[in-house]
Amino acid sequence: MAHAAHPAGGKPGTPGDSVTVPGQAGGAPAPGPQAHPKTVLEAAEINRALTRIAHEIIERTHGAEHVVLLGIPTRGVPLAERMAARITGVEGRQVPHGSLDITMYRDDLRLRPARRLGPTEVPAEGIDGKTVVLVDDVLYSGRTVRAALDALNDLGRPLAVQLAVLVDRGHRELPIRADYVGKNLPTSQAEVVRVLLTETDGEDAVLLEPVGTEPRPRRGGVTGRRR
Amino acid sequence: MNRHLISAADLSKQDALLILDTAEELAQVADRPIKKLPTLRGRTVVNLFFEDSTRTRISFEAAAKRLSADVINFAVKGSSVAKGESLKDTALTLEAMGADAVVVRHSASGAPLRLSNWLRGSVINAGDGSHEHPTQALLDAFTIRRRFGRGDGEALDGLRVTIVGDVLHSRVARSNVWLLHLLGAEVALVAPPTLLPVAIDDWPCSVSYDLDAALPKSDVVMMLRIQQERMNAAYFPSVREYSRRYGLDTARVGQLPEDAIVMHPGPMNRGVEIAAEVADSPRSTIVEQVANGVSVRMAVLYLLLGGREVAQ
Numbered sequence: 073m074a075h076a077a078h079p080a081g082g083k084p085g086t087p088g089d090s091v092t093v094p095g096q097a098g099g100a101p102a103p104g105p106q107a108h109p110k111t112v113l114e115a116a117e118i119n120r121a122l123t124r125i126a127h128e129i130i131e132r133t134h135g136a137e138h139v140v141l142l143g144i145p146t147r148g149v150p151l152a153e154r155m156a157a158r159i160t161g162v163e164g165r166q167v168p169h170g171s172l173d174i175t176m177y178r179d180d181l182r183l184r185p186a187r188r189l190g191p192t193e194v195p196a197e198g199i200d201g202k203t204v205v206l207v208d209d210v211l212y213s214g215r216t217v218r219a220a221l222d223a224l225n226d227l228g229r230p231l232a233v234q235l236a237v238l239v240d241r242g243h244r245e246l247p248i249r250a251d252y253v254g255k256n257l258p259t260s261q262a263e264v265v266r267v268l269l270t271e272t273d274g275e276d277a278v279l280l281e282p283v284g285t286e287p288r289p290r291r292g293g294v295t296g297r298r299r
Numbered sequence: 300m301n302r303h304l305i306s307a308a309d310l311s312k313q314d315a316l317l318i319l320d321t322a323e324e325l326a327q328v329a330d331r332p333i334k335k336l337p338t339l340r341g342r343t344v345v346n347l348f349f350e351d352s353t354r355t356r357i358s359f360e361a362a363a364k365r366l367s368a369d370v371i372n373f374a375v376k377g378s379s380v381a382k383g384e385s386l387k388d389t390a391l392t393l394e395a396m397g398a399d400a401v402v403v404r405h406s407a408s409g410a411p412l413r414l415s416n417w418l419r420g421s422v423i424n425a426g427d428g429s430h431e432h433p434t435q436a437l438l439d440a441f442t443i444r445r446r447f448g449r450g451d452g453e454a455l456d457g458l459r460v461t462i463v464g465d466v467l468h469s470r471v472a473r474s475n476v477w478l479l480h481l482l483g484a485e486v487a488l489v490a491p492p493t494l495l496p497v498a499i500d501d502w503p504c505s506v507s508y509d510l511d512a513a514l515p516k517s518d519v520v521m522m523l524r525i526q527q528e529r530m531n532a533a534y535f536p537s538v539r540e541y542s543r544r545y546g547l548d549t550a551r552v553g554q555l556p557e558d559a560i561v562m563h564p565g566p567m568n569r570g571v572e573i574a575a576e577v578a579d580s581p582r583s584t585i586v587e588q589v590a591n592g593v594s595v596r597m598a599v600l601y602l603l604l605g606g607r608e609v610a611q
Contacts (some may be wrong), residue, residue, distance in 0.1 A: 122507065176336040176601075186606035188317065189324040226333045
């Protein structure tokens, strides 16, 4: 996902600004479930979640010997880097990590103007015969992960592909699940999960806020406008 | 970005950098086992070439195919154009066939602009007369940026580019002057007075007639082809004299700063504007320019066609 905010994370046909909040349809005067951004994960909790995921990866892959961590830009990339550092800390061996941009594989390209591409950096050893762990910040519709699987297919033939996410917020639209989850966060589709990371945003936090309050995404959004 | 790419002068600095940055990412596709992206699946790109071309047409074709677009090569010879069909009727035929983009080369300056008024799809200028060749300028800028080790988002500020030769007939020169100036480079033209266009004073560049004086102050030398096919008068006394005064030979290359590069948009007249040893030297980027052309044209096609469909 190229955005911090996930109002309609790669979901075509869900205009972000005209969502009816479930349970509120009767014109109830009460504000939405969260009128203000609510912090659902603080820096220390993000830290612990990543450490736990790193240990789970080591356990599930028997020492993470043939593992390659590929983060999905923007925020999956620093997450993959942090997980790799933690695995190195435990196992004492370098874990190859990189980034995998999925823009060219999205299923909603024709719904918006052309987007700026993110970086794709695959470690020199490649992905053939490796266990690739895809890393993203939020798992929502599953469409980003589907695109990532297509992108991987063009890069080589991994032994296995696994998925690690910091937040799983539900509302899947495809048969996709995560192997490693930092936090399962029940959300309504009228909410936005915003992940902030020190590398990209200056601080670590996961926020939950109602749709429509998010500032414009910093990048990845509006490029290639047509006159 | 605009829906069409007709002129380098239409681009904003932001657009130009977006194209170069996108090309930088797309260049990686060439190193992959599967050199293909699914992005333009189901889109049709028509190559409409009224003039001869090797590298530009093949380059656009390769770029469109790497993005999974369907490519129709429209060869004017053997088509109804040979029977006298007008540009407009050809355009309407392409429109009816559902072309999403038309890549056009024409001997008349302004033909792509006219075409863009008749078509709903995007029009990409692949060279019109002696007017413009914007994708060539973009790939030259891309090549310069790479050679001087500048990365994403960086422009060409402070680099001195000298363009030498037949500026009068060169669409490459005009596009390059505008684009390189936009990106912050200092552009100088060196040519015999007979091979400079009339309104040269309005171009954002300096002009001189002395190549030897310009070389020590050049980070990039771009040699232009002598376009014999467009020359209907004597622009210089003899090819030999032109070559003596404006040809780039080994001795002249010696006057260049140490890390300077030599460019040529091709096709070259070896021994006229550029000596064979110079064209094949490590300073020469001529082969790189061809490879970079595919990446830059992929970026242009993606940015024009990859997003939301053109409003009907």
